[in-house]
Amino acid sequence: xxxxxxxxxxxxxxxxxxxISIILLLNYSCSSAQNTETKTGSLxxxxxxxxxxxxEAFGQARHIAINTNGDIYVSLQRLKNGxxxxxxxxxxxxxxxxxxxYFGTLSGTGIGIHDGYLYFSSDIMIVRxxxxxxxxxxxxxxxxxxxxFRKNYQHGAKSFTFDSEGNLYVNVGAPSNACQDPDRxxxxxxxxxxxxxxEFAGIWKFTAGKTNQDQMTDGYRYATGLRNCVxxxxxPIANHLYALQHGRDQLHExxxxxxxxxxxxxxxxxxxxxxxxxxxxxxxYCYYNxxxxxxxxxxxxxxxxKIISRCTDKExxxxxxxxxxxxxxxxxxxxxxxxxxxxxxxxxxFHGSWNRAPKEQKGYNVVFVPFEKDFPSGKWEVFADGxxxxxxxxxxxxxxxxxxxxAQGPDGSLYVVEDIKGMIWKIxxxx
Amino acid sequence: xxxxxxxxxxxxxxxxxxxxNSDLAxxxxxxxxxxxxxxxxxTIDSGAILYQKYCLSCHQKDGSGVPNMFPPLxxxxxxxxxxxxxxxxxxxxxxxxxxVNDEVYSQVMPKMDxxxxxxxxxxxxxxxxxxxxxxxxxxxxxxxILRKQPKKN
Numbered sequence: 096x097x098x099x100x101x102x103x104x105x106x107x108x109x110x111x112x113x114x115i116s117i118i119l120l121l122n123y124s125c126s127s128a129q130n131t132e133t134k135t136g137s138l139x140x141x142x143x144x145x146x147x148x149x150x151e152a153f154g155q156a157r158h159i160a161i162n163t164n165g166d167i168y169v170s171l172q173r174l175k176n177g178x179x180x181x182x183x184x185x186x187x188x189x190x191x192x193x194x195x196x197y198f199g200t201l202s203g204t205g206i207g208i209h210d211g212y213l214y215f216s217s218d219i220m221i222v223r224x225x226x227x228x229x230x231x232x233x234x235x236x237x238x239x240x241x242x243x244f245r246k247n248y249q250h251g252a253k254s255f256t257f258d259s260e261g262n263l264y265v266n267v268g269a270p271s272n273a274c275q276d277p278d279r280x281x282x283x284x285x286x287x288x289x290x291x292x293x294e295f296a297g298i299w300k301f302t303a304g305k306t307n308q309d310q311m312t313d314g315y316r317y318a319t320g321l322r323n324c325v326x327x328x329x330x331p332i333a334n335h336l337y338a339l340q341h342g343r344d345q346l347h348e349x350x351x352x353x354x355x356x357x358x359x360x361x362x363x364x365x366x367x368x369x370x371x372x373x374x375x376x377x378x379x380y381c382y383y384n385x386x387x388x389x390x391x392x393x394x395x396x397x398x399x400x401k402i403i404s405r406c407t408d409k410e411x412x413x414x415x416x417x418x419x420x421x422x423x424x425x426x427x428x429x430x431x432x433x434x435x436x437x438x439x440x441x442x443x444x445f446h447g448s449w450n451r452a453p454k455e456q457k458g459y460n461v462v463f464v465p466f467e468k469d470f471p472s473g474k475w476e477v478f479a480d481g482x483x484x485x486x487x488x489x490x491x492x493x494x495x496x497x498x499x500x501x502a503q504g505p506d507g508s509l510y511v512v513e514d515i516k517g518m519i520w521k522i523x524x525x526x
Numbered sequence: 527x528x529x530x531x532x533x534x535x536x537x538x539x540x541x542x543x544x545x546x547n548s549d550l551a552x553x554x555x556x557x558x559x560x561x562x563x564x565x566x567x568x569t570i571d572s573g574a575i576l577y578q579k580y581c582l583s584c585h586q587k588d589g590s591g592v593p594n595m596f597p598p599l600x601x602x603x604x605x606x607x608x609x610x611x612x613x614x615x616x617x618x619x620x621x622x623x624x625x626v627n628d629e630v631y632s633q634v635m636p637k638m639d640x641x642x643x644x645x646x647x648x649x650x651x652x653x654x655x656x657x658x659x660x661x662x663x664x665x666x667x668x669x670x671i672l673r674k675q676p677k678k679n
Contacts, residue, residue, distance in 0.1 A: 155594065172594060173630065248622070248632040277619070279636040348583055359583075449592040452583050492590035492598070515593060 138520060139481045143434070146479070149510070149519035150192040153181050156517040157204040158254060158424060158500035160213065165505055166231055167192065167519065168213055169512055170206040179203065180215060182231045183519070190521050198232050199224070204252035204325065205265075209303055214263070218251035219244045221265060221301070241265060241301045243309040245294060249278075250323035254424075256336070258329045263303040264336055267310070268323030269296035273343050273395045274379035281349050285395030289379050296378055297321055298338065298370060320376040320409060326425040327370075332439045333469045336370040339422035339443060343382055343393065344450045350394040358400070360451045361386075364415030365422055367443075369469060377409035385415025414471050419448035420458035423499045427466070430507025433524045440465045442478060442509060444498040449491045456488040461498055461511055479522060482513060573652025576645055580638060581653075589657030595633050597626035601658040609650065609664050613672050616646050643669040 138146045149167070154175040160168045167183040175181075179202035183192035205216030212223040213233050221241040224233035240263065244253060250268025257263055272279050274289035289296075294311065297319040301308050308314060317336070327338035347359025354362070363382035368374075377383075381390045381398075390406040392398030416422065424444040428437050440463055447459030461479040465472045484495035491497070496513035504510055509522040584596040591598035599605050604626055605612060619637035623630050638646070643666040651663035 249634055277637060278634060280638075281640055345583060348579070449586070449595065450583055453578065453587050490586040490588050490590045491592045492586070492588075497593075 137481050137484060138479050140479055140522060143526065144522055144524050146520045146522045147190045149190060149521050150183055150195060151516065151518040153195060153517040156181070156499065156512045156514050158206045159502040159510055159512040159519065160206045160208050161502045161504050161510060162208055162226070163505055167510070168206055169519070170204055170215060171202050172204065172514060174202045180206070184231050194231060196232055198235060205255045207255060207257065209257045214240065214255065216253040216255060218253060219246050221253060221255060221263065238306050240303070240306055241308045241310060241314060243311060247295070252325050254325045254327060256327050256329045257303055258336070259331055259334070261303050263301045264317060264327060264329065265299045265301065266324045266327050267295050267297055267299055269378065271379070272345065273393055275395055279345065285379050285393065287396060292319055298324065298327065298336070317372055318370045318374045318376065320378045322378040326422040326443060328425040328427060330427045331429065332427065335469060337425060337441070338368050338370050339425060340366045340368065340376065341421055342366065342418060343379070346394065353394060353399045360454045361418050363418055365418065365420050366412035367414040367416065368410065368412050371410065374410045377406060381406035381409050383412055383415055414464065414475065416475065417457060419450045421446035421448060424501040426501040426503060428503065430503055432507030436465060437463065442501055444501050444511060446497050446499055447483070447488065447491065447494060452490070456491060459483045459488060459494055459497060461501070479511065573648040576649045577652050580641065581649065589653065595631070597624065597631040599653050599657050602626055605653050605659045606661045609662070609668060610672060612650055613646065613664065613669050616650065617669070617673055639673065643673065
């Protein structure tokens with residue numbers, strides 16, 4: 096201030112500008128220095144957190160499950176040397192897997208441990224392998240828990256979760272973008288009613304301990320109007336089912352008269368739902384615009400971005416995320432290791448977009464949502480970033496890694512798995 | 527867009543030159559150049575524009591596709607190879623597993639028979655000359671013949 100008084104106004108302005116630039120520059124270098132300190136395994140994490148790479152290049156991983164003894168099981172999207180499950184064990188407690196084995200003849204996405212069994216899903220059935228005490232590999236013979244899912248190449252992943260009463264909830268994605276016939280075509284109206292809803296686009300409930308259940312005769316359609324919820328998880332604290340939907344694509348490409356290129360990039364929101372028994376979440380008739388906080392009618396059903404019509408009755412999300420981020424896993428944190436703000440909150444793995452082209456692709460991170468009882472208690476924030484390994488992602492191929500699965504270790508660490516070549520990070524916190 | 531404006535500029539300049547030039551031989555030469563240049567440039571440019579509109583969202587700006595979802599067009603034998611197979615993929619779409627550059631892809635390729643013979647030819651000519659590909663252009667006549675044939679891939 097003293098300097099300012101003795102200098103001419105113009106010069107003062109210049110010095111002021113330079114000063115601000117220096118301050119900004121200093122701030123910037125300080126913050127990058129901080130980031131560098133906390134970066135491990137190429138990730139950016141909040142202060143106090145660090146990551147190590149548990150294993151890498153083991154195959155196109157999808158979801159991950161961790162047993163109470165720390166043994167890790169990862170599902171593979173494609174068979175590797177004829178096997179679809181990777182089992183990993185850390186024998187010397189350094190966090191890095193030193194035993195890596197392959198087993199199972201099916202490939203798929205869902206994997207989870209329940210009641211002494213390792214559950215696994217291909218795109219057409221849920222099976223389980225009996226775990227053996229002390230042994231990394233379970234009994235090689237599986238039994239079928241649920242079957243009869245019709246093979247669909249689009250949104251085929253049968254990800255699943257368990258509640259605390261012995262029920263199994265399975266995502267049955269829609270083999271479609273917006274229920275057009277033919278699918279994904281210019282100006283084709285949506286089928287009304289959409290026939291896919293009877294067999295797909297919902298969450299089906301089964302008994303976890305029962306074998307050979309058929310989707311249509313033994314399964315119960317717990318919720319409908321869900322395009323594809325690869326990320327679903329039972330929250331043991333709230334005692335509810337939660338899921339995130341992959342929102343529909345290509346609003347601009349097929350309906351350019353009502354949607355600009357930017358609309359196609361920024362709409363619709365990826366929705367985060369509390370799933371209620373019997374709930375209808377709106378697909379394919381409606382989509383969610385988080386900028387307007389509205390569920391609106393899809394253009395395939397006469398919508399123009401503003402008309403609400405039948406969407407008044409559809410369940411709204413608790414929270415919306417930017418379009419096309421592709422939520423692929425959800426985990427409610429129950430550990431003691433992380434600071435108390437993380438307790439009971441949700442971690443979400445975003446696989447990252449492909450359909451924000453020609454604009455920059457986004458997502459490719461793990462976010463955190465604080466929770467209080469049943470609902471989010473604050474805004475979401477990026478928890479882990481830097482998976483892609485590049486500053487700007489113009490095409491998904493530019494990304495080195497795409498987060499796909501989450502699990503909590505017995506010591507309360509968070510594990511993240513990615514699906515390009517397969518990499519697992521263990522994220523831990525130290526005061 | 528800039529390319530189109532530049533092209534329009536070149537064409538109009540040549541056209542203006544053409545009109546003020548009284549020498550017949552020169553006029554013929556310029557007319558010839560204008561036609562040749564506009565034909566060549568418009569095919570490439572409109573192919574690029576059509577690609578952006580109808581193909582880019584899945585196959586991406588650089589033709590690299592989306593890992594595990596949509597196959598790359600970049601350096602692909604599906605693009606460089608048999609033009610008839612390529613034309614049929616656009617006209618009738620694809621459903622089921624295919625292998626491209628040693629990776630398996632299984633997402634649906636929607637049929638795009640609402641595009642004209644000329645539009646399909648322009649898109650395919652564009653992708654066969656870009657994204658590290660180098661193959662002959664596709665003619666609208668080739669698309670016309672295949673469009674009339676029963677669906678077969």
